[in-house]
Amino acid sequence: MRGVSKDGHGLSWFETAQVRLLTMRVDFPGDGARLGLEPPVKLASNSAAVCQVRGPGMTYCCGVLVRDGLVMIADTRTNAGLDNVSTFRKLHIFSKPGERIMAIASAGNLAISQSVLSTLTEGLEDPHTGEIETLLNAPTMFQAAQRIGRAIRAVHATEGVALQSEDINFDVSFLFGGQIKGSRMRLFMVYPAGNFIECTTDTPYLQIGEHKYGKPVLDRAMHYDVELYEALKTSLISMDSTMRSNLGVGLPIDVLIVRTDVCDADLNHRIEAGEPYYHDLRSRWSAALRAAHQNIPRPPYKTETQSKS
Amino acid sequence: MRGVSKDGHGLSWFETAQVRLLTMRVDFPGDGARLGLEPPVKLASNSAAVCQVRGPGMTYCCGVLVRDGLVMIADTRTNAGLDNVSTFRKLHIFSKPGERIMAIASAGNLAISQSVLSTLTEGLEDPHTGEIETLLNAPTMFQAAQRIGRAIRAVHATEGVALQSEDINFDVSFLFGGQIKGSRMRLFMVYPAGNFIECTTDTPYLQIGEHKYGKPVLDRAMHYDVELYEALKTSLISMDSTMRSNLGVGLPIDVLIVRTDVCDADLNHRIEAGEPYYHDLRSRWSAALRAAHQNIPRPPYKTETQSKS
Numbered sequence: 001m002r003g004v005s006k007d008g009h010g011l012s013w014f015e016t017a018q019v020r021l022l023t024m025r026v027d028f029p030g031d032g033a034r035l036g037l038e039p040p041v042k043l044a045s046n047s048a049a050v051c052q053v054r055g056p057g058m059t060y061c062c063g064v065l066v067r068d069g070l071v072m073i074a075d076t077r078t079n080a081g082l083d084n085v086s087t088f089r090k091l092h093i094f095s096k097p098g099e100r101i102m103a104i105a106s107a108g109n110l111a112i113s114q115s116v117l118s119t120l121t122e123g124l125e126d127p128h129t130g131e132i133e134t135l136l137n138a139p140t141m142f143q144a145a146q147r148i149g150r151a152i153r154a155v156h157a158t159e160g161v162a163l164q165s166e167d168i169n170f171d172v173s174f175l176f177g178g179q180i181k182g183s184r185m186r187l188f189m190v191y192p193a194g195n196f197i198e199c200t201t202d203t204p205y206l207q208i209g210e211h212k213y214g215k216p217v218l219d220r221a222m223h224y225d226v227e228l229y230e231a232l233k234t235s236l237i238s239m240d241s242t243m244r245s246n247l248g249v250g251l252p253i254d255v256l257i258v259r260t261d262v263c264d265a266d267l268n269h270r271i272e273a274g275e276p277y278y279h280d281l282r283s284r285w286s287a288a289l290r291a292a293h294q295n296i297p298r299p300p301y302k303t304e305t306q307s308k309s
Numbered sequence: 310m311r312g313v314s315k316d317g318h319g320l321s322w323f324e325t326a327q328v329r330l331l332t333m334r335v336d337f338p339g340d341g342a343r344l345g346l347e348p349p350v351k352l353a354s355n356s357a358a359v360c361q362v363r364g365p366g367m368t369y370c371c372g373v374l375v376r377d378g379l380v381m382i383a384d385t386r387t388n389a390g391l392d393n394v395s396t397f398r399k400l401h402i403f404s405k406p407g408e409r410i411m412a413i414a415s416a417g418n419l420a421i422s423q424s425v426l427s428t429l430t431e432g433l434e435d436p437h438t439g440e441i442e443t444l445l446n447a448p449t450m451f452q453a454a455q456r457i458g459r460a461i462r463a464v465h466a467t468e469g470v471a472l473q474s475e476d477i478n479f480d481v482s483f484l485f486g487g488q489i490k491g492s493r494m495r496l497f498m499v500y501p502a503g504n505f506i507e508c509t510t511d512t513p514y515l516q517i518g519e520h521k522y523g524k525p526v527l528d529r530a531m532h533y534d535v536e537l538y539e540a541l542k543t544s545l546i547s548m549d550s551t552m553r554s555n556l557g558v559g560l561p562i563d564v565l566i567v568r569t570d571v572c573d574a575d576l577n578h579r580i581e582a583g584e585p586y587y588h589d590l591r592s593r594w595s596a597a598l599r600a601a602h603q604n605i606p607r608p609p610y611k612t613e614t615q616s617k618s
Binding site for chain 2: 212213215216217219220221227229230232233234236237241244245255257266267269277280281284285286288289290291292293295296297298299300301302
């Protein structure tokens with residue numbers, strides 16, 4: 001089979017075929033996984049039938065762990081093809097104020113990520129003790145992250161074969177951050193296999209979904225000693241860069257800020273379209289980039305080779 | 310099969326497996342396509358055995374078509390896994406000064422892109438007239454682009470089955486730009502299937518390879534009326550953003566500038582590591598981004614919810 005172009009340019013049959021492919025591969029929760037054959041897929045007016053297209057690039061979530069605390073942001077755009085776009089919350093908060101606060105941001109197939117969250121909320125039975133394990137009764141953040149992994153594997157065990165038979169990847173990933181009183185604040189990224197990595201001070205952020213457009217600004221501006229709301233500002237610029245380049249990422253944006261050792265949300269906010277601060281941030285960033293660009297001198301190479309032409 | 314994480318973070322077995330996959334899938338030109346089994350792949354000391362890893366993200370080329378002319382830039386990093394990195398020219402110029410100038414930038418599997426270029430240089434026989442068709446005797450830029458497509462299909466016909474049997478995608482793409490005296494300057498992007506799109510004034514640039522990191526600055530700063538060397542400057546900033554985030558893209562950078570209706574290179578230059586102008590551009594851009602970031606006010610949300618915490 002010949003390769004398929006990865007970019008969004010173009011009007012050729014090749015791109016059309018690609019869009020059709022994206023449109024076709026949607027899930028119908030409650031009715032198993034289906035692969036439609038005629039684009040555009042006709043979905044029932046049931047909003048639960050709106051699912052994320054598989055593959056990367058249709059969500060952007062970013063978690064930042066700095067000395068002062070934790071920032072997590074997530075967009076809310078969900079789609080089952082360009083002709084079916086909806087708003088679903090991807091940032092979920094679990095807390096007992098003052099004792100623990102945990103947040104999960106999800107990317108990937110919405111049917112899978114919702115099933116994982118429901119499994120975690122209902123709890124998983126420990127095979128040895130019979131105890132029902134949830135995030136809220138996990139002894140440590142590490143064990144809570146393991147429980148997310150176990151929930152992913154449980155959903156995979158239930159859904160994986162049926163999805164595979166319909167050629168649907170088991171595509172899901174999570175950011176998981178928070179703090180339990182008496183332990184340190186931690187941030188993890190959990191993979192589709194249920195394994196995970198932890199954020200460290202060298203690179204104090206993790207991303208899931210469409211991560212590339214928004215990474216350069218994080219690489220340049222984010223470090224462990226950044227003030228907490230400055231870290232939010234950088235994350236919002238990163239989100240802006242992503243939204244400008246990928247229509248699959250969009251407003252509103254959910255924001256959680258947790259200050260170290262408080263074990264409660266310092267900020268739990270939704271940025272809606274047209275909000276003055278975010279609108280101003282986007283305008284200022286654009287204007288500053290234009291100015292920065294103008295202030296760089298013109299390349300001098302022509303002078304070197306002037307004699308040639 | 311479970312999904313594979315698309316990002317470069319992480320030290321888990323999942324990432325290790327991914328890197329191994331990248332390392333394994335290399336081509337050995339002159340010996341057919343092989344899929345090694347033991348990482349790291351041991352390549353012969355023959356430099357021709359150094360090939361690009363398949364898949365996107367290991368090259369960055371950008372073409373810009375503005376009123377004043379054409380800019381094409383390409384990095385030169387080529388790799389067969391992280392343990393085998395080399396420098397290969399990806400920007401190739403075909404010209405009869407004053408009569409025509411054409412340039413091809415390539416991304417993808419190096420064995421394939423080199424075969425396509427060699428096929429074009431040797432020429433393809435027209436089945437009806439018996440004429441040997443090359444880029445330099447193409448009547449129009451459109452027909453020249455069609456010849457690139459035909460060369461890709463010829464290489465696919467020869468190599469495709471053997472590559473497929475080794476599970477190697479036919480991964481190659483080209484930017485093709487230039488002008489023939491008496492016609493307008495044109496810029497195309499040619500896909501692995503040999504079909505192509507043409508750059509227009511609305512979005513006056515095309516990219517191949519690792520295009521995401523460098524796209525935001527193009528989207529913000531590039532338009533059809535930008536001066537030619539300003540367009541080069543923006544392209545170099547775009548290249549800088551890409552190189553900072555993807556080790557698969559690296560210096561030196563090849564640059565071609567063609568002024569409209571001149572049909573000769575205005576600039577044919579290689580930017581080497583440590584070159585003062587490019588070094589200065591990178592420093593200024595970084596400093597300007599930091600300043601832009603600092604000049605955006607801190608998010609005001611905390612004030613709104615101050616009563617809460």
